[in-house]
Amino acid sequence: MAIRDETRMLLESMGRLFEDHCTKQVADAAETGVFAQGLWDAVAETGVPLAALPESAGGADAEWSDLYAALRVAARFSAPIPLAETMLAGWAASSSGLETSDGPMTVGPVRLSDALTLRRDGNGWRLSGTASRLPYASFATRTVLIADGPDGEMVAAFDGTGGSDLAKGKNIANESRDTLQFNDVRLSSDQVAPVAGGVSRAALYRRGALARATMMSGALEKAMDLAVTYAQERVQFGRPISKFQAVQQNLAVLAGQTAAAVAAANLGIEALEKTSPEREEFLIAVAKTRVGEAATLACEIAHQVHGAIGFTKEYSLQLSTRRLWSWREEFGADPEWAARVGAYACRRGADNLWPMLTDG
Amino acid sequence: MVTPTFRFDPVEMPPEALETRKEVRAFIKEHEHLMGFSRGEFNRDFSRAMGKKGWIGMTWPKQYGGHERTSFERYVVIEEMLVAGAPLSAHYTGDRQSGPNMLRFGTEEQKNYFLPRIAAGEMAFCIGMSEPNSGSDLAGTRTRAQKVDGGYKINGTKLWTSNAHRADYAILFCKMAGDGKEEPDRHAGATQFLLDLKSPGIDIRPVINLLGEHHFNEIFLTDVFVPDNRLLGAEGNGWNQLTSELSFERSAPDRFLVLFQMLQQMIRMAGPEPDKATAAALGKLISQLATLRSMSVSIAGMLQEGINPNNESAVVKDLGTRYEQDIPVVARQLFPAEPELEAIDLYSSMIARSTMNAPRFSIQGGTREILRGIIARGLGLR
Ligand SMILES: Cc1cc2nc3c(=O)[nH]c(=O)nc-3n(C[C@H](O)[C@H](O)[C@H](O)COP(=O)(O)OP(=O)(O)OC[C@H]3O[C@@H](n4cnc5c(N)ncnc54)[C@H](O)[C@@H]3O)c2cc1C
Numbered sequence: 001m002a003i004r005d006e007t008r009m010l011l012e013s014m015g016r017l018f019e020d021h022c023t024k025q026v027a028d029a030a031e032t033g034v035f036a037q038g039l040w041d042a043v044a045e046t047g048v049p050l051a052a053l054p055e056s057a058g059g060a061d062a063e064w065s066d067l068y069a070a071l072r073v074a075a076r077f078s079a080p081i082p083l084a085e086t087m088l089a090g091w092a093a094s095s096s097g098l099e100t101s102d103g104p105m106t107v108g109p110v111r112l113s114d115a116l117t118l119r120r121d122g123n124g125w126r127l128s129g130t131a132s133r134l135p136y137a138s139f140a141t142r143t144v145l146i147a148d149g150p151d152g153e154m155v156a157a158f159d160g161t162g163g164s165d166l167a168k169g170k171n172i173a174n175e176s177r178d179t180l181q182f183n184d185v186r187l188s189s190d191q192v193a194p195v196a197g198g199v200s201r202a203a204l205y206r207r208g209a210l211a212r213a214t215m216m217s218g219a220l221e222k223a224m225d226l227a228v229t230y231a232q233e234r235v236q237f238g239r240p241i242s243k244f245q246a247v248q249q250n251l252a253v254l255a256g257q258t259a260a261a262v263a264a265a266n267l268g269i270e271a272l273e274k275t276s277p278e279r280e281e282f283l284i285a286v287a288k289t290r291v292g293e294a295a296t297l298a299c300e301i302a303h304q305v306h307g308a309i310g311f312t313k314e315y316s317l318q319l320s321t322r323r324l325w326s327w328r329e330e331f332g333a334d335p336e337w338a339a340r341v342g343a344y345a346c347r348r349g350a351d352n353l354w355p356m357l358t359d360g
Numbered sequence: 361m362v363t364p365t366f367r368f369d370p371v372e373m374p375p376e377a378l379e380t381r382k383e384v385r386a387f388i389k390e391h392e393h394l395m396g397f398s399r400g401e402f403n404r405d406f407s408r409a410m411g412k413k414g415w416i417g418m419t420w421p422k423q424y425g426g427h428e429r430t431s432f433e434r435y436v437v438i439e440e441m442l443v444a445g446a447p448l449s450a451h452y453t454g455d456r457q458s459g460p461n462m463l464r465f466g467t468e469e470q471k472n473y474f475l476p477r478i479a480a481g482e483m484a485f486c487i488g489m490s491e492p493n494s495g496s497d498l499a500g501t502r503t504r505a506q507k508v509d510g511g512y513k514i515n516g517t518k519l520w521t522s523n524a525h526r527a528d529y530a531i532l533f534c535k536m537a538g539d540g541k542e543e544p545d546r547h548a549g550a551t552q553f554l555l556d557l558k559s560p561g562i563d564i565r566p567v568i569n570l571l572g573e574h575h576f577n578e579i580f581l582t583d584v585f586v587p588d589n590r591l592l593g594a595e596g597n598g599w600n601q602l603t604s605e606l607s608f609e610r611s612a613p614d615r616f617l618v619l620f621q622m623l624q625q626m627i628r629m630a631g632p633e634p635d636k637a638t639a640a641a642l643g644k645l646i647s648q649l650a651t652l653r654s655m656s657v658s659i660a661g662m663l664q665e666g667i668n669p670n671n672e673s674a675v676v677k678d679l680g681t682r683y684e685q686d687i688p689v690v691a692r693q694l695f696p697a698e699p700e701l702e703a704i705d706l707y708s709s710m711i712a713r714s715t716m717n718a719p720r721f722s723i724q725g726g727t728r729e730i731l732r733g734i735i736a737r738g739l740g741l742r
Contacts, residue, residue: 221365228363228739242741245733252732255739256675259366263658264651266370289647335640341647342630342639350628354443354620357650358381 007066010048014070017042018077024316030080031174035139040081040104043074049086050100057094068214068269072262075218078319080175082106082136084211089144089157092204095197098157098190103141106134108180109201110208110331116147116182118154118192125149125187127156130179133169133330137161137178146201153195156187171326173319203277208331210268210284213291216327217265220258220294223302223320227254231305247305254301257294264290275360282344282356285337292334295324364740366672370654371661377432384440387413394447397621397710398717400575401447402526404481411481416455419663420463425476435613435660439653442617449523454478457608458485458531462554465593465601470554474529487609488530488555488579489602490520496730498602499546503534503581505553511587512553518579520724524564525577530555533602536595550598552605554590561585571701571716609725610673611663613656616649616680618721619687622710623649629695629707641690648683652676671738674731681721681728688714 021042030036043049048070053059067087074083082104089105108131109116116129131145144157164180171177228251231242241247268287271280299321303310310317328334345353388395394406410416418434420426441448459478462470477483494500503516516534524530536549543549557564561584566574593601623645630638655676662669691711699712722728736742 224365225363228741231741248736248741249729249732251739251741252678252735255366255735256679259368259672259675260651260655260679262365263368263370263655264647266368267650267654270370270372283650285643286647286650289643290651293644293647334644338643338647339636339640341643342634342641343643345627345642345646346630346634346639347632349632350624353624353627353646357653358439 007063007069010066011069011073014046014048014073015076017046018074018079022074022077022079024319027078027080027316027319033176035104035136036080039079043079043081043083044102049083050090050102052087053090053094053100057100059090059094064272065269068210068265068272071211071214072218072221072265075215075323076222078173078219078222078316078323082140084208084215085135088204088207088211089142091207092146092155092195092199093142093144093157095199096155096193096195098144098155098193099142100144100157101142101159104136104139105142105144106137106140107144107204107208108134109145110134110205112205112332116145116156118147118149118156118187120150121186123189125156125189125192126184127162127182127187128184130181131164132179133171133177134180136176137166137180138168138176143180146195146199146204149192149194151194153200154192155195155199156192158187158191162187162191171330173322173326175323175326198273202281205331206281206284207272209288209337210265210272212327212331213261213268213284213287214265216291216295216324217258217261219320219324219327220261220291220298223298223317223324224251224254224258226317226320227251227302227305230309234307241305250301250305254298254305257298257301261291261294261298264294278344279360282341285340285344288332288337289334289341292328292337295328299324364738366675366738367662368655368658368672369661371432371658373432373436373657374430376430377436380429380433381436381440383413384415384437388440388444388446391446395444397445397706398618398713399445399447400449402449402484402523403447404450404484406447407450407481407484409481410451411479416451416481417459417475417479420459420475420479424463424471425479427479431660431664432657435657439613439617439656442614443620445621450484450526451478451481452614453487453523453527454483454485456612457487457605458529460608461531461552461601461605462592464604465552465597467589469589470592474554483529484523484527486521486524486527486530486557487605488518488521488524488532491517492519495520496727498533499550499599501534501550503532504537505534505551505586506537508585511585512591514553514555514581514584514586516581518581520567520576521564521579522576522724524557524579525566525574527557530557530579531592531605533598535598547599549596550602551595552592552598552601553586554592555584555586556590559584559586571713606726607668607670607673610677610731611659611669613653613680615677615721615725616652616656616683618717619684619714620649622687622691622714625707625710626691626694638694641694645683645687645690648679648686652680652683655679671735674726674734674738677725678728678731678735684714684721685718688718 051060051062086105089107167179268284271283414427417426418429505512532553532555561582563580659669701712703709
């Protein structure tokens with residue numbers, strides 16, 4: 001099977017790490033606007049956030065498939081840290097020869113409608129425009145953005161939020177999503193470089209969407225685990241509710257949707273850097289579409305099975321479901337990605353549909 | 361995590377499977393006049409031609425007429441054929457479940473007699489499980505086998521038997537005749553036989569389905585004699601064998617590829633630049649299909665490793681039937697058309713055929729509720 005031993009070991013050790021450092025208390029505390037520094041430090045210690053970088057740049061030349069698998073584990077534990085963002089920021093900055101940071105980083109734009117432009121100013125650059133809803137920007141030690149330069153896309157990387165106006169925001173899981181406004185902000189020449197090594201705004205958006213799809217598959221695994229476990233413990237009418245066929249059938253659907261979500265995310269992950277950008281986009285679009293569909297159905301069932309307890313702040317199901325409802329809209333909602341899948345298929349024509357699915 | 365999760369590890373097709381795919385596509389081109397939209401035609405010449413190619417019993421040992429190829433190569437042959445709408449019915453049941461079940465439980469003599477014939481595309485099997493009073497609850501079979509000199513005497517009725525009127529043999533599920541007392545164990549005495557459909561005492565009558573087609577049948581068995589050497593496995597082991605047979609049945613990709621040509625037709629009708637809503641509706645179906653296929657390939661990987669994919673197969677079948685039932689629903693929203701089975705317009709006939717066939721998807725091979733029960737058992741809930 002394609003799951004390598006090193007991958008398994010990495011995932012097991014990540015699982016243990018989150019088990020120890022990402023308790024419900026940690027997740028709850030992060031929602032009050034305090035960064036989960038202890039958790040971040042423990043994760044950073046493993047080197048995973050920058051592991052994709054070449055060894056020369058302080059990374060480990062790790063496989064993206066392993067890193068995405070680690071994201072899935074982090075999401076099972078609702079880890080309130082910008083792990084995906086830091087991985088992607090490191091990739092975008094380092095590929096373009098810019099500096100990275102050991103601390104949490106944010107990356108953008110995360111929305112297609114945002115516009116950022118760089119113009120020359122003497123030796124340096126001036127950055128203008130808006131980067132909306134950047135994950136964890138308030139806590140970022142470094143921000144990495146892709147902007148339009150005079151000769152094409154460029155990467156800008158700077159400490160903190162680099163003199164922008166920051167408007168705080170959050171998603172419904174209370175993960176910070178801050179909007180940065182740049183009004184001719186000055187950057188030095190070593191903070192800006194043309195995109196290189198496959199980095200582009202479109203590639204970032206794809207990888208971001210895939211990160212969310214993968215994280216959602218992890219959150220779904222958690223929600224399913226909670227629902228199945230709870231159903232076996234909760235007694236009504238003298239027996240565990242898991243003995244009622246209606247409940248069993250719901251849980252079977254939940255399990256099916258969860259399995260489909262994991263498989264769909266894997267389709268995107270396996271395509272990453274292994275095929276043409278066009279095909280990569282197609283399979284990532286499939287992933288975000290299918291996982292989004294699964295999330296909608298699965299959240300409904302996970303809550304139904306839990307009754308009122310699942311609707312409380314005290315019980316942890318909401319840590320997963322609020323993330324699922326947030327993440328399915330981030331880096332493009334499933335209907336948006338579904339339209340891309342459909343457009344891609346229609347452009348290539350009916351006779352190419354089957355080869356598109358089977359031929360790498 | 362405490363809950364057992366179903367495993368769908370991503371697998372990559374080995375290079376020989378890619379070679380096989382090329383060959384199959386060329387073969388399909390050669391036989392283009394026999395391909396069509398989801399009719400499941402029964403065509404012995406075509407099955408023999410596939411047998412010559414070595415595409416039946418592909419994974420079976422060579423000594424029994426098999427080809428010792430990988431599960432992936434077999435998977436590729438089947439998916440390509442299903443997508444093309446090839447007439448597979450004359451060998452598909454034997455290839456998918458009767459053969460494998462014999463390989464597992466049959467005697468040397470049975471393996472030597474039946475398997476090479478199935479693999480050559482010369483012998484067609486059908487599935488003798490359901491009865492008038494025993495559908496989902498197969499343990500409630502009322503067909504009885506009584507031990508007689510040199511064999512067994514069988515009485516009972518089978519129902520919904522697909523292609524019985526064209527097949528040569530059935531694997532018949534029944535129970536040994538008891539002493540009339542209630543057995544405490546519902547599975548006690550369950551037994552399978554290799555039933556020659558030309559045996560005296562067998563009466564096969566058509567049951568016309570709602571499309572007006574003769575696809576399934578009712579089989580009346582009156583004092584049918586089956587010789588000792590056509591007992592499959594052991595007396596009383598039938599439940600175990602049936603479970604295995606059903607697992608072979610459900611692991612195939614035929615639960616989500618039957619309407620493929622209709623999805624293609626919808627893409628054709630949408631044109632190269634569809635509006636966003638149309639693109640999204642089609643994109644959702646394509647995303648489901650791509651995911652189902654990858655799950656199914658991963659089941660082929662499990663089969664290759666000798667892992668029983670019972671739960672995973674139930675998951676894929678449940679999701680697959682849902683997807684196939686969605687196709688006509690989405691189609692009529694995007695491109696409304698009055699359904700007509702024999703319409704000149706291909707799409708109207710596709711709408712007709714898929715709408716009328718849709719109910720069967722979540723009934724045959726185990727109903728939706730039964731599959732979800734299997735999944736729930738896999739989760740440890742029952
Ligand atoms: C096109 C077609 C081809 C077929 N071909 C063959 C064949 O070749 N050979 C063969 O042996 N059979 C064949 N069948 C029969 C098929 O396997 C049965 O129809 C199926 O197993 C269901 O049995 P039933 O029709 O008696 O429905 P029932 O078992 O009576 O079920 C009716 C409804 O009750 C539900 N139900 C039943 N039990 C439970 C339960 N415990 N919990 C919850 N719900 C339950 C079912 O899910 C279903 O919705 C075919 C069927 C079709 C439609």
